[in-house]
Each structure stands twice: as structure tokens, then as C-alpha cells.
Amino acid sequence: MSRLLVVESSARQQGSISRQLTAEFLQRWQASHPADQIIQRDLASTVLPHLDTDLLGGWMKPAAEQTPAEQAALARSNELTEELLAADVLVLAAPMYNFGIPSTLKAWLDHVLRAGVTFKYTETGPQGLLSGKRAIVLTARGGVYAGGPLDHQEPYLRQALAFIGIHDVQFIHAEGLNMGDEFQQRGLATARQAIAEVA
Template sequence: MSRVLVIESSARQEGSVSRQLTQAFIAQWKAAHPSDEISVRDLAVEQVPHLDANLLGGWMKPADQHSDQEKNALARSNLLTEELLAADVLVLAAPMYNFAIPSTLKSWLDHVLRAGVTFKYTETGPQGLLTGKRAFVLTARGGIYAGGTLDHQEPYLRQVLGFIGIHDVEFIHAEGLNLGAESLEKAVTQAKAKLALVA
């Protein structure tokens, strides 16, 4: 049995294409892997605060010096990190906002990229500690950006996932969603077909 962690980051609950892709992925994955355990964390519903002084204090200060706010921030980071550590498969649903990922997803990443836990520093540079995991990134984009200079999603997420040791990463883009009804339908259909293959 594998554990699948799905991270939703769309600000919209209704009409979200990235959520449509997530639901398609979950349905197809369950059909192909009925014994797997799938958990979903919705960052629009349970928002993760931005990196702040309380979280830095929780990470860096001795436990007996933590304020209540630092204890709470550290507990939240521990929970999110433990979910990631326990997962065999990570699914990130990421609509493109202003050429990049939603700030909610960035906040989640800021909580789980932790020195000594998900990566470590060595004499030869940083080393990711989450080797052996797979990741799928489901994107929804109004225009066509894959492979272009305005795509700040895929290069960033490949780098940050690789930094913590996740190198088996597959991107499934639904692009051109705002270029008319025909383009939207085609993009969603093609993305769902790719999801069926990877599941």
C-alpha cells in the first residue's frame, strides 16, 4: 500500500480546473490502486500562514525558550512536514497566478523545506532527504506557457522538489483555458487523458 498526499491550492472551490484535474486523478488512482491511502490538504480551506518570526523562532530556538506563538507555529510545521514524510506520492494542484504558483502553495513549501528534516547541508552542498518519492504537478493556466520564459511554475517546482530529494516529477498542464470555450475543453480533455495514463 502506498500513501498519496494531495495538496490543493486553488483559491476557487467552484469552477476550478485544477480541482477538476485533482478529482480526476483521485478517481483514476483509486481505480488503479484500490488499497492506497489518499489524503487531501486544501490550502484554501486550511490556510497556512506565511513564513514569519514565530516559525523561525520555533525552528531555531531551544524548546524551553519558545513562546506560545512559536510553539504553535512549530507544531503546525511539524504536522505538515510529517504528512509529507509519510507520503509515497505527492500531488500538487497548482493554478497559475501571475505566472507563478499561488502564495498558499509557497507558504506550504516554506513550512516543509526544513534543514535537517527534508534536506541537509553537507560539505559538498545541500542534499535532499526525501528520495524514493514520486510527485505529480497538475497545473491550470489561462494562456500557453510550457517551455517559455514566462513559466515560473515548472522550473521553480522542479528545483524546490529536487532540493528535498524528489526528482521523479511529472507535470500535467491544462493550458489555454482563457483562449475560448473550445481551447478550454480541449485542454481539460487532454490533461485528463494524461492523468489516466499516469494513474
């Protein structure tokens, strides 16, 4: 039995392609892996604050010196980090906003990329501590960007995940969604075929 952590980052609850892809992925995954446990984290319904002085204080100050706000920030970061540590498979659903990831997903990453917890510094540089995990990233994009210079989404997420030790990362892109019906249908069909193969 495996544990999946599913992180949704679309700002839209209705009409979101990335949420539709996630639902299809989970339906297929559960059919193939009925004993697996699925934990879902929706960054639109439970919005995380951006990295701030309270979170930094919670990480860096001794417990006795933390303010109530810093203690709350640390508790929130601990909860998110523990979800990630407990997961065998990480599923990120990420629409492309302005050539990159949603700021809500960046905020989640800022809470879980933690020195001494998910990575550590060594004499030869940083070392990820989450080896053995797998990640699947579902994206929804208005244009066609994969492999091009304007795709700041996939390279960034690959680097961020590798930094914490997750190197087995598979991207499933639904592209061309705002380029007319033909492009949209082709992009969705390509993504759904990949989902069927992965799940």
C-alpha cells in the same frame, strides 16, 4: 499499498479547473490502486501563515526558550512535514496565478523545506532527504506557457522538489483555458489523457 498526499492550492472551491483535475485523478487512481491511503490538504480551507518570526523561532530556538506562538508554529510545521515524510506519492494541484504558483502553495513549501528534516547541508552543498518519493503536479493555466520564458511555475516547483530529494516529478498541464472554447477543450482533453495514463 502506497500513501498519497494531495495538496490543493486553488483559491476557488467552486468552478476550479485544478480541483476538477484533482478529482478526476483521484477517481482514476483509486480505481487502479484501491488499497492506497489518500491524505488531502486544502490550502484554501486551512490557510497557512507565511514564513514569519514565530516559525523561525520555533525552528531555531530551544524548546524551553520558545514562546507559545513559536511552539504553535513549530507544531503546525511538524504536522505538515510529517504528512510529506509519510507520503510515497505527492500530488500538487496548482493553478497558475500571475505566472507562478499560488502564495498558499509557497507558504506550504516554506513550512516543509526544513534543514535537517527534508534536506541537509553538506560540504558539497545541500542534499535532499526525501529520495524515493514521486510527485505529480496538476496545473491549470489561462494561457499557454509550458516551456516558455513566462512559466515560472514548473521550473520553480521542479527545483524546490529536487532540493528535498524528489526528482521523479511529472507535470500535467491544462493550458489555454482562457483563450476560447477550442483552446480550453484541447487543453482539458490533453490533461485528461495524461491523467488517465499516469493514474
